[in-house]
Amino acid sequence: MVGSISSTSINRRLARALARLAPAGVELVEIPIKDLPFYSPDHDADFPQVARDFKQAIADVDGVIIVTPEYSRSIPGVLKNALDWSARPYGQASFDHKPTAVIGTSGGPISTAAAQQHLKAILSHYNAPTLGQPEGYIQSTPGLFGVDGAVSNEGTAAFLTSYLAAFTALIARYVDTADAAAGDAAAEDADSDAA
Numbered sequence: 001m002v003g004s005i006s007s008t009s010i011n012r013r014l015a016r017a018l019a020r021l022a023p024a025g026v027e028l029v030e031i032p033i034k035d036l037p038f039y040s041p042d043h044d045a046d047f048p049q050v051a052r053d054f055k056q057a058i059a060d061v062d063g064v065i066i067v068t069p070e071y072s073r074s075i076p077g078v079l080k081n082a083l084d085w086s087a088r089p090y091g092q093a094s095f096d097h098k099p100t101a102v103i104g105t106s107g108g109p110i111s112t113a114a115a116q117q118h119l120k121a122i123l124s125h126y127n128a129p130t131l132g133q134p135e136g137y138i139q140s141t142p143g144l145f146g147v148d149g150a151v152s153n154e155g156t157a158a159f160l161t162s163y164l165a166a167f168t169a170l171i172a173r174y175v176d177t178a179d180a181a182a183g184d185a186a187a188e189d190a191d192s193d194a195a
């Protein structure tokens, strides 16, 4: 999920770089946010199709990487709007138990760190298991990321590869744990049936 709707977004380039560097067996797909209208509780009784599709897209993946710019030391409004849609209708929050990682790039020296702290606070409220390390603060320089996601700096490419490995491991641990819990519940059901 890219928190920018800019046609020249450097964060979309970063997202493409992550997609290119994904480990074998891992596919990254974009969950678009640009066509979501402003969220209002007036929609809760009957979500528009675009919002249903957005929530379904989150449900369909094993984990979400949010690639965010920093606007005014926080996340852009378009991303906050998308997250508000994800949290509703009440009781159907899309990020509950969804492994999530945060990363972002800007030209500034703190490289979206302030925005990412705000984003992690929101994800914590959503009960999303979130990657703690490594932290993805990427200072952008001209030409670092090509439009196609090519990465010109070897150190940056190596970092992104390790970041993806860490997130994939988090997802695997989480899925294994969830599977084990589901197995335990099924075994308990079988025991009670037998009794």
Ligand SMILES: Cc1cc2nc3c(=O)[nH]c(=O)nc-3n(C[C@H](O)[C@H](O)[C@H](O)COP(=O)(O)O)c2cc1C
Residues within 6 Å of the ligand: 004, 005, 006, 008, 009, 010, 011, 012, 069, 070, 071, 072, 073, 074, 105, 106, 107, 108, 109, 111, 112
């Ligand atoms: C409204 C606005 C606020 C911004 N605030 C910050 C900021 O707080 N920190 C920062 O590092 N960059 C800030 N920037 C610069 C963005 O990092 C830069 O525009 C970046 O290219 C945005 O990401 P994108 O290209 O993926 O859309 C701001 C840009 C805009 C338009």
